[in-house]
Amino acid sequence: MTNNVEQEIISIIADVSGFDKDEITPEKNIVQDLEVDSIKAIEITVAIEKKFKVSIRDEDVPKIVSVKQAVELVERLLSKVH
Template sequence: MTPQELENKMKELVAGVIGMPLDKLSGDADFARDLDVDSMKAIEITGAIEKTFKIIVPEEEIRKIRTLNQATALAKQLLDIK
């Protein structure tokens, strides 16, 4: 998977979980502050990332994920995509 493919997939995935049109989802928008996404949805996003990419997201990282860009960077790191 190329970095661009991963970024596109992540955007689809996050938009799907939070119920937001793709074109309205900005990469650096803060889930809680800008998108009114609560911490429960952030956990659901983690679950979806794990299922989609067959990876395990470390527990300590879950609370740190606040934006799409952060979630994508973490997925890239875990999948070793540069």
């Protein structure tokens, strides 16, 4: 489960940021290491919400700093759904 969520999120971040999947490791800082600006952050959020059919709270979006935090947040949301 974790692995799948992580792989999907990495794949979304790769599409949006243009970084290769193997460059995107869980501890990477999305803004600093992966050069994601505010527009791309929206793009990633929209893609994650569509992919996992979850709704991320607006105030939680700016709190996502690392890839790992994004994965943990989605896992939390998914566990609430199921």
